[in-house]
Amino acid sequence: MADIQLKSLTKRWGAFVGLKPMDLHIGDGEFLVLLGPSGCGKTTTMRMIAGLEDASGGDILIGGKRVNDLEPKDRDIAMVFQSYGLYPTMTVYENIRFPLKVRGIPEAEHHDRVMRAARTVELTEFLDRKPAALSGGQRQRVALARAIVRKPKVFLMDEPLSNLDAKLRVSTRAQIKNLHHELRTTTIYVTHDQIEAMTLADRVVVMSRGEVQQVGTPLEIYDRPANTFVAGFIGSPAMNLMQGTLKGGVFEAEHVRIPGLAGPDGPVTLGFRAEDASIAATGEIAAPIYAMELLGDA
Amino acid sequence: MATVQAGGALVAVKAAKDFQGRIGQPIAAHVPARICHLFDARTGVRLTRT
Numbered sequence: 159m160a161d162i163q164l165k166s167l168t169k170r171w172g173a174f175v176g177l178k179p180m181d182l183h184i185g186d187g188e189f190l191v192l193l194g195p196s197g198c199g200k201t202t203t204m205r206m207i208a209g210l211e212d213a214s215g216g217d218i219l220i221g222g223k224r225v226n227d228l229e230p231k232d233r234d235i236a237m238v239f240q241s242y243g244l245y246p247t248m249t250v251y252e253n254i255r256f257p258l259k260v261r262g263i264p265e266a267e268h269h270d271r272v273m274r275a276a277r278t279v280e281l282t283e284f285l286d287r288k289p290a291a292l293s294g295g296q297r298q299r300v301a302l303a304r305a306i307v308r309k310p311k312v313f314l315m316d317e318p319l320s321n322l323d324a325k326l327r328v329s330t331r332a333q334i335k336n337l338h339h340e341l342r343t344t345t346i347y348v349t350h351d352q353i354e355a356m357t358l359a360d361r362v363v364v365m366s367r368g369e370v371q372q373v374g375t376p377l378e379i380y381d382r383p384a385n386t387f388v389a390g391f392i393g394s395p396a397m398n399l400m401q402g403t404l405k406g407g408v409f410e411a412e413h414v415r416i417p418g419l420a421g422p423d424g425p426v427t428l429g430f431r432a433e434d435a436s437i438a439a440t441g442e443i444a445a446p447i448y449a450m451e452l453l454g455d456a
Numbered sequence: 457m458a459t460v461q462a463g464g465a466l467v468a469v470k471a472a473k474d475f476q477g478r479i480g481q482p483i484a485a486h487v488p489a490r491i492c493h494l495f496d497a498r499t500g501v502r503l504t505r506t
Contacts, residue, residue, distance in 0.1 A: 398468060399495075427495040427500065
């Protein structure tokens with residue numbers, strides 16, 4: 159296991175800035191999620207840590223050692239991708255065993271380590287099958303087993319649940335969470351899905367347009383969004399955001415009057431979460447219904 | 457979930473399961489100051505939460 163430090167890490171392609179200077183310390187054993195929409199720089203950041211992409215500037219340290227100039231295979235990391243990356247001609251057993259053969263781990267250890275990894279992700283009954291004979295969730299578990307079999311210092315996971323249907327995503331997400339609880343391996347997980355981020359992460363890094371918007375625990379980010387991007391990106395439904403004017407502690411906008419606020423007079427954006435407000439006989443917002451939706455609990 | 461147009465945006469408010477609302481029906485929503493977040497209108501940066 160190891161901590162990871164990013165010091166002024168940047169990425170540029172010509173004039174295009176893919177990642178503005180990023181400073182981050184990821185603790186030993188931490189589960190950190192890079193969260194943001196497409197093009198925000200999250201995958202670029204992960205690929206630089208993995209060594210699949212050169213950094214344009216800054217340093218990457220794993221376990222206190224600068225790794226910028228090391229080949230991916232020499233960084234002692236394991237990656238899991240959304241596309242699984244399994245060898246179709248190999249059985250599940252052979253797929254899991256493959257990293258041990260490549261790295262020259264003594265053959266005498268292979269069977270025990272493959273079986274332990276297979277048990278961890280509940281694959282022991284599928285070891286003789288080829289990937290084509292597995293469901294999407296089972297294939298992703300093979301990819302997870304292949305990642306954990308050689309006990310790397312760091313796991314990097316790039317949207318590993320994106321190819322799974324909604325039900326499988328929930329169960330595989332729970333397995334990843336349990337896996338991290340068991341192994342305590344430092345993990346960086348990339349996703350655009352804020353529910354994955356909020357349920358899996360010790361800390362979340364919210365990114366947009368190549369820039370970190372906020373770093374915090376899921377609760378901190380939910381309760382105290384640093385800006386309107388984070389407020390609008392986190393939560394389902396997203397936070398309501400309205401433009402209006404604050405004067406003497408009273409926010410006013412079309413159909414809205416909310417007193418008792420503290421802030422400077424002038425134009426502001428006001429936000430609140432749908433689940434914190436309620437329908438009432440009288441209230442701070444008065445307007446005709448635009449739409450009604452049944453969401454199960456409301 | 458009931459949605460209204462207010463402050464130039466679509467605004468969602470949680471409704472009780474048995475709430476029977478129709479599109480176009482006037483409703484009120486209780487939005488106390490303590491649940492509100494304020495952001496700078498130009499930069500979007502958080503100002504405060506009261």
